[in-house]
Amino acid sequence: MVTVYVYILDTLADWELGYVTSKLHSGRFFKKGAPQLSLKTVGNAKDPIHTMGGLTVVPDCLIDDVAVCETSVLLLPGANTWNDPKQGAIIEKASELLSAGATVGAICGATAALAGFGLLDGRPHTSNGPGFLEMVVPGYKGQGYYIDQPSVSDHNLITAGSTGSLLWAKQIIAHLGVFEWNTLESWxxxxxxxKPEYFYALMQTLPSGDEA
Structure with a gap:
């Protein structure tokens, strides 16, 4: 069983998670024999959070409940509240997970939080454009590893900028190996x-009854 933990915090950018969580939770496009996935929301308290889109979300579990093992996945969305010191606990957990071989995905503002902890100083990564991390993270030293792409996958660390949510989702799904290759590429x-030809190509890779 693979557990996908989605960290939730006030002002969470709803749209950045939509592609990846909908596909991982529904399992509709999973290949035969794909590992079972469980998706859980994680908070630093059991209080509900309010997303940027106006949704209220109550966490399923707390940071201490996140299992530090290779089969864990932690997704960190963008938000305007990453500068709050209380978010440091989830970044410490992300560091533990990376060291254990677990998968961590961070997008938009969450990449700055990782950079502030030094976790991007020695690994290929991206964010919201060249110069962004230098502007918002004092002491950032990862310039030599920065790649100006919408999303960058480096083994068990997958980072993306604010416009990279679709590619980020693709790279996370590919890393987990839950889609057939041709299904993922067509999707x-x-x-x-x-383009409609890709929709029909996608349909041809799926068992009867599935849809985009």
């Missing part, structure tokens, strides 16, 4: 271009 091509 990504369709949603990145809108």
């Amino acid at each position: 990504y091509a369709y949603f990145s271009t809108g």
